[in-house]
Amino acid sequence: xxxxxxxxxxxxxxxxxxxxxxxxxxxxxxxxxxxxxxxxxxxxxxxxxxxxxxxxxxxxxxxxxxxxxxxxxxxxxxxxxxxxxxxxxxxxxxxxxxxxxxxxxxxxxxxxxxxxxxxxxxxxxxxxxxxxxxxxxxxxxxxxxxxxxxxxxxxxxxx
Numbered sequence: 001x002x003x004x005x006x007x008x009x010x011x012x013x014x015x016x017x018x019x020x021x022x023x024x025x026x027x028x029x030x031x032x033x034x035x036x037x038x039x040x041x042x043x044x045x046x047x048x049x050x051x052x053x054x055x056x057x058x059x060x061x062x063x064x065x066x067x068x069x070x071x072x073x074x075x076x077x078x079x080x081x082x083x084x085x086x087x088x089x090x091x092x093x094x095x096x097x098x099x100x101x102x103x104x105x106x107x108x109x110x111x112x113x114x115x116x117x118x119x120x121x122x123x124x125x126x127x128x129x130x131x132x133x134x135x136x137x138x139x140x141x142x143x144x145x146x147x148x149x150x151x152x153x154x155x156x157x158x159x
Contacts, residue, residue: 001042001108008048009102015047018058022111032116035074036065042111046087054087054105060114069122079118083110 001022007013022040029036044058064077083090090110148156 001111002104002106003046004103005046005048005054005105006103008046008054015045017045018107019043022108024112024115028112033066033119034064035067037115038063038065038076040111040115044083046105046107055085056087056090056107056110057084058082058107058111060111060118064115064119066119066123068125068128070124070128073125075123075125077120077123079115081114081118083114 001020003016003018005016008016020042022042024037040060040062042058042060044056047055047057049055060079060081060083062079064079065074066077067073068075087105087107087110090113093113
């Protein structure tokens with residue numbers, strides 16, 4: 001997502017408005033554990049301050065499709081996050097070898113990093129009412145059931 005910064009450099013404009021929808025390649029999504037991204041919208045501005053630094057101030061809104069931690073069914077997970085800061089500092093953190101050009105700035109790596117930071121550790125589908133919790137030689141562990149060692153059960157009575 002290359003943004004033309006020639007108008008900012010010359011002082012014609014004080015900011016460049018960003019209002020677009022972003023897509024990522026399927027290979028990147030598969031590596032990150034995301035099934036799909038539905039309509040990731042980027043809105044905000046890119047401006048230049050008095051020290052000739054480019055400041056990004058955008059908001060990401062969209063829906064990530066992630067696998068359910070129990071059933072692996074696709075689950076929609078809404079994200080809404082703000083990105084604020086110096087563009088070159090953020091690019092140095094994300095990329096070791098980014099190319100610094102005179103006319104454009106690519107903010108896609110910054111957006112991708114912030115999308116990855118929004119992925120939760122696990123998501124669970126709301127429609128798990130009919131899922132089996134036991135079978136032949138296995139049992140679904142939900143964290144609610146507490147197994148007590150029978151040898152140590154008598155110690156519980158002492159407390």
